[in-house]
Every structure is written in C-alpha cells, then in structure tokens.
Amino acid sequence: MFSKAHFTKLAAITVLVASLAACAAVSERETPGEYLDDAAITTKVIAAIVQDPVLEKNQVNVETFHNVVQLSGFVDSNQSLSRAGELARTIKGVRSVQNNLIVRTPK
Template identity: 45%
Template sequence: MTRFTATSVLFAAVALTAVAGCASTQKHESTGQYIDDTAITTSVKAAIFNDPSLKSAEINVETYKGRVQLSGFVSSREKIERAVTVAQAVNGVTSVANDMRVK
C-alpha cells in the first residue's frame, strides 16, 4: 500500500508541475495564448494584405495576449488610420497599439 501511495504522490507532483509550467503570468503567455496570438497576427496580416489601399510589406504586426502592435512606414496619416481600423475589426483583437510612421 505504501508503494501505491508514493506512486500516487509522485504522479500528482509531476501533473501539478506540468500544469503550472503551461500557465500564464503577467509577463509570459500560456501555450494556448501563444497559439491564439499567432492566429490573430495571421488574421490581421491577411486583412491588411486584402485591403487595396495598404501595402502589407510596409506594416509589421505583433500580438501579445490579444493586443496587436502595428509598426512600420506608410505614405500618409490616412493609411495609418485605415490599418488601425482594419486591425481592430479582426476577431480576437482586444486593443491596437499604433507605432507606424509616415515616411
């Protein structure tokens, strides 16, 4: 019986360590959040690419916990505003940080 108890305690400790290792903190994403952010980044890039007034090669997109950061250079203030509007319309985006510059 003691061998069963020791094995059970060891299994519980390993399971708890694995679950805690995948949990998110303020500065680290969980695995699920990383996958979600990757999907959001891809969706925002696709939306920008499909907008005829924007050049996707000039706009960089990064996502962390649903917060999208746009950076790069565009030719006018209107294109900056359009890129922010397009990014905000993507499902899963919680906020958009605009670091784009007019060249």
C-alpha cells in the same frame, strides 16, 4: 515501504504538480491558450493587410499580446496609417490597437 503502484502514483502526482507550477509561471505573461488566440489574431490582421489594395504588403509589422494589436513600420501616407488601424480593429477578438506606424515622407 512503497510498492511499485504507490511509486507510480507518486511519480505521476509529482509530474502533474510540476506541470501546474510551470503553467503558473507562464500565467504572468501569457497562457498557451492566450498565445494561440493572439497568434490567430495576428494572422487575421496580416491577411487583412495583405488583401487591402491601399497598403503595401511588407510595410506593416503586426504583433499581438493579450488581444492588443501593435502595428509598427513605415507607410507611405496618412491614408495607409489610418487604414491599417481600421483593418486591425475589425478583427474579432481585438481589444485595442496601438498604431505605431510612421509615415515616411518622400525624399
């Protein structure tokens, strides 16, 4: 039969294998490390946009997945559209930028 020590080791191995299996399921999407890297990139891009005098603060939405930054929202000019993309590209770790901003024309 199993002693208490054997049962404890078996339980620990089972938990470890289950944890690794859970990580494997996430790897098709994003690992925890990648998620943190992407979150840091998003934060840096947002900070750069907020500090820029050309851009309106709440017009640009930023999302990052696998170091690819996606910009979305409505801006007032082509200059703002270009500037947001330029700022995102300057952030360390950004592989590419998908600039999906739309210039809103005045009524």
